[in-house]
Amino acid sequence: MKLRLQHLAMTAALVCACSAPAFAQTTVPPPQGALPASAQPQQKLRSRLFVYDLRTGKSTLVFAADKIWEAPNWSPDGKYLISNSEGHIFKLTFGADGKVTPQRLAIGDEYVCNNDKALSPDGKMLGFSASLAPTRGSNVYLANADGTNIRPMTKESPSYFHGWSPDGKTMAFVAYRNGQKQFDVWSVPAEGGPEKQLDADTHHDDGPDYSPSGKWIYINSDRSGHEAAWRFPADGAGAGDAKAEKVVDDGLEDWFPHISPDGKKLVYIGYPAGTPTHGPRTVHVEIKLVPVDGDKVGTTPKLLEGFTGGQGSLNVNSWAPDSQRFAYVSYEVIQ
Numbered sequence: 001m002k003l004r005l006q007h008l009a010m011t012a013a014l015v016c017a018c019s020a021p022a023f024a025q026t027t028v029p030p031p032q033g034a035l036p037a038s039a040q041p042q043q044k045l046r047s048r049l050f051v052y053d054l055r056t057g058k059s060t061l062v063f064a065a066d067k068i069w070e071a072p073n074w075s076p077d078g079k080y081l082i083s084n085s086e087g088h089i090f091k092l093t094f095g096a097d098g099k100v101t102p103q104r105l106a107i108g109d110e111y112v113c114n115n116d117k118a119l120s121p122d123g124k125m126l127g128f129s130a131s132l133a134p135t136r137g138s139n140v141y142l143a144n145a146d147g148t149n150i151r152p153m154t155k156e157s158p159s160y161f162h163g164w165s166p167d168g169k170t171m172a173f174v175a176y177r178n179g180q181k182q183f184d185v186w187s188v189p190a191e192g193g194p195e196k197q198l199d200a201d202t203h204h205d206d207g208p209d210y211s212p213s214g215k216w217i218y219i220n221s222d223r224s225g226h227e228a229a230w231r232f233p234a235d236g237a238g239a240g241d242a243k244a245e246k247v248v249d250d251g252l253e254d255w256f257p258h259i260s261p262d263g264k265k266l267v268y269i270g271y272p273a274g275t276p277t278h279g280p281r282t283v284h285v286e287i288k289l290v291p292v293d294g295d296k297v298g299t300t301p302k303l304l305e306g307f308t309g310g311q312g313s314l315n316v317n318s319w320a321p322d323s324q325r326f327a328y329v330s331y332e333v334i335q
Contacts, residue, residue, distance in 0.1 A: 070312030105147030
């Protein structure tokens with residue numbers, strides 16, 4: 001399948017739908033045939049951050065705000081989440097009532113952070129993506145967990161961080177290089193060093209997330225005709241991506257597969273079939289789960305939640321360390 005025109009248009013403008021700064025998308029475009037934007041009231045979004053518990057099969061609201069919040073990650077010690085809003089990253093600490101209270105990290109205003117971020121396995125470091133104002137080109141950065149001591153990990157944009165290897169020594173990200181206009185998966189040593197390209201298919205690949213064993217990198221890709229979950233060995237997909245294999249395809253546009261810390265479960269977010277990107281925030285999406293047994297991924301997804309959401313709902317790995325809970329965000333249009 002040819003790379004979708006929507007992807008080309010977006011990447012040519014150096015704007016990745018999966019990673020655009022939250023403050024740049026605080027309005028929802030009107031439906032086709034509606035009055036021009038100048039004649040309509042601006043639509044804003046309310047964000048609701050939930051924690052889903054597999055033991056109860058229920059979601060619990062832990063935070064809400066009348067602005068866009070995105071992509072919660074859980075800390076390795078289970079005590080807090082991190083999430084981004086309006087170009088900043090926040091630590092959200094759980095209180096006695098189960099709710100979270102945001103506290104902004106020490107990342108300066110010159111870094112316009114997007115939603116692609118994660119704490120290292122030991123909880124001491126933060127990998128994140130941001131553009132340095134006034135440019136819009138995203139690069140990958142490494143900082144202490146509190147946002148101090150920032151250093152660049154990539155020199156070229158667009159580059160969007162997504163995942164840590166289990167030993168904390170390698171950072172996986174998506175980028176395009178050498179004039180190519182599709183996103184591939186790359187890695188870079190956390191201590192610094194040269195980038196390594198891990199796959200080279202001509203389609204859009206996104207969301208690299210390591211398995212807890214360190215054996216696999218899971219991604220989403222439209223290389224089979226629409227978005228589905230794929231994986232390949234952590235050291236690369238091999239010549240012609242021969243080592244890449246599709247593991248989940250339910251007929252939806254399946255994005256961002258994330259493996260639980262115990263390696264036994266995979267969750268992902270499904271968009272309506274035919275949705276060209278995961279940029280919309282006000283479509284019906286579904287979070288689904290498949291079991292994982294060693295290297296075998298289940299073939300029958302279980303629907304966990306359906307809600308209005310999309311971009312920012314489940315972009316990054318948000319599993320709690322107990323492998324029983326994960327966090328996600330829903331959105332609601334408000335006037």
